Amino acid sequence: MTSELIAALRARLGDERVSTAESVREQHSHGEGHHAPSMPAAVVFAQSTDDVAQTLALCNAHRVPLAAFGAGTSLEGHVNPPEGGISLDLSRMTELLSVNPQDMDCRVQAGITRQALNQILRDTGLFFPVDPGGEATIGGMCATRASGTAAVRYGTIRENVLGLTAVLADGRVMRTGGRVRKSATGYDLTHLLIGSEGTLGVITEIQLRLHPIPETIAAAVVQFETLSDAVATAIDILQFGVPIGRLELLDEVQMDASIRYSGLTGLRALPTLFLEFVGGPEAVREQIAVVEAIVSDRGGLGFDWHTDPDQRAALWRARHHAYWACLAYRPGYSAMTTDAIVPISVLAELVAGVKEDIAESGLTAPIVGHVGDGNFHTIILVPPTPEGLAQAWALDRKIVRRALALGGSCSGEHGIGLGKREFMADEHDPVALEVMRGFKKTMDPNGILNPGKML
Ligand SMILES: Cc1cc2nc3c(=O)[nH]c(=O)nc-3n(C[C@H](O)[C@H](O)[C@H](O)COP(=O)(O)OP(=O)(O)OC[C@H]3O[C@@H](n4cnc5c(N)ncnc54)[C@H](O)[C@@H]3O)c2cc1C
Known part of the structure; x- marks a missing residue:
């Protein structure tokens, strides 16, 4: 056949x-x-x-x-x-089909990467903010409901898609949504496809929201003696309502790896927050003043900020290269990445528990992540032995169970695929799962689309 x-x-x-x-x-x-x-x-x-x-x-x-x-x-x-x-x-489908600077939107083919899109947009004064660490396609990002370091300010891919073209299992072409910022008509099929991991249809075109490149962008790095101070600072920043651009946590192990790999100078292997402030000059100054006071209250070891574009780029490059820094940290090991997320009120509890789990496991597992969203990754470095792999899986499962027990989720952004299917029943009630299976049956009656995934 x-x-x-x-x-x-x-x-x-x-x-x-x-x-x-x-x-x-x-x-x-x-x-x-x-x-x-x-x-x-x-x-x-x-x-x-x-x-x-x-x-x-x-x-x-x-x-x-x-x-x-x-x-x-x-x-x-x-x-x-x-x-x-x-x-x-779909990686050959890389065209930017249209840009509407006045409406701040564009339409792309699914195989374009966010890096390639921003490169093309650079002279328009607009940009697309969703920035997962890998060189992902926009179609793949829609299918996994991806996010990145800027989600705390601009939202995930979900908030930045206005409409789609998707091909259904039988080959029919379906266009959903449009170019308007909101619509109250019909079921929201655009967002049914976002996060569907290729199990309901294949996305071929996407209408994206764009954003003006901020007038002022400032970055800051703050180091702490303890991880709990770093996490408490992040939580305070959010609870004070500072409209922060990015807020990322790197623990002392990740900092050690990143300092070696990315040559970050003047920084020590200590728990660290990377921050970005965006807006008009006055707004950025105000945000910095509030954050500086919070950092000082929480015992931060200094607060350096700068607006130089090269320094900022080096900082965020180091953050985006965190995964590769971990691989270089233990040559011959591979990396298994957890994706736990919890409400921010219990973030400190989760991080502290995960640190205990890592210590008990005897594995090396740097922590890095989007704490501004309550989401972080434990990058478990997997020894190249069957026992090492089994230990890594055990740690990964323990971390997920901890997050679930605190009212969180097994995945803030990476998705379910094959690896997290066993947690679907923990996270969704039986009726919700039944409805999901109903959608699958209606849209893909012969079960040909990415079978064995998610449900
Ligand atoms: C170093 C590193 C860092 C990462 N950091 C992040 C991060 O910060 N945030 C984050 O969210 N993720 C992150 N990821 C995970 C990954 O980059 C995302 O899941 C990304 O969205 C996958 O995009 P892709 O194009 O590679 O999709 P693929 O891996 O090719 O596909 C992913 C899924 O989507 C389906 N799919 C792909 N294209 C389409 C389409 N056009 N229509 C329908 N279904 C489709 C596939 O069948 C599959 O189920 C990271 C990964 C790495 C390796």
Whole structure:
């Protein structure tokens, strides 16, 4: 059946766009997580919505599963195709289709990365703020409901998508939403697809909100003797209502790794907050004054801020390279990343508990994350042995259970994929899960879209 499908796909799209080469299939057999890879039978490279529609119609007719593939940076086995079938690669769909500077929106194809989009937008005075650490595609970010360091100010991808074009399992093309900032008409299908991890449809175009590049941007780094002081400072900043641009925590182990990897000068391996202030010059000065006072009350070791663009870029580059810094910290080890999130009132309790869990495990596991959202990652460095992997999984599970016990979630931004399915029943009530399964059945009656994921 699959070989007939591959022949039919080649006849429609051309040989060059349908690859069965071992190396290409291998590259599409996994993302960045620790979940067992599985080879697709073929990889299709789409260049348009019509390519996606034709591919899905054929897969559906042949009852062959299909997993969409953006950049493959997801961390929970999202792109692995356990049942084989087709991996549909959208990374060649990189066009910026339109920009409307006056309305501050744009329409993109799903395979463009946020870095490439911001590069093209740089002369418009506008930017797209959602910035996950990997070089992800906008389609993949929609499918995983991604966020990043700027979510505390600008929201996640969910708040920054106005509408979509998606292809349904049977090949029908559906356009949702529009260009208006709000709409009270009908079910919100745009946001049903956001976070659906390629299980309800394949997103081919996205209408995005853009934001003006702020007039003034200032960055600051504050170090603390204890992690609890750093976390308490972050919580105070939020509770005082400071409209902070970014608020990231790096514990002393992550700082040690980042200082070595990114050459951060003048900083010590201590718990640290990276902050960014955005707005008009007066507003930024006011925010800095409030935060400086909070930092002083909480025993922060100095408060240096600067507006120099190169210094700021170096700081945030170091933050975005935290994962690679961890890998370089223990050569030969791999990284398993947790994604716990809790209401900020219990964030300090969770971080303290996780530190105890790490110490008990005997593993090295730096903590870094978006504390401004109550979300942080423990990057567990996995020794290259079966016992090491088992220890890492045990620590990962312990951290999730701690977050759930505090009213949190197993994933603030990475999603469910294969890796977090067992927690769906802990987080959602049975009726909600039944409704989710109902959507899946209606939109993908033959179960061809990324089977085995999420539910
Ligand atoms: C170093 C590093 C740092 C990271 N930091 C962050 C972070 O700060 N915040 C964060 O949110 N994530 C982060 N991630 C995780 C990852 O980058 C995100 O999950 C990202 O959104 C995945 O995008 P992608 O293009 O790589 O998607 P992929 O990995 O290719 O796919 C992810 C899922 O989406 C589906 N999919 C992909 N494209 C489409 C489409 N067009 N239509 C429908 N379904 C589709 C796939 O089938 C799969 O289920 C990080 C990952 C790494 C490796």
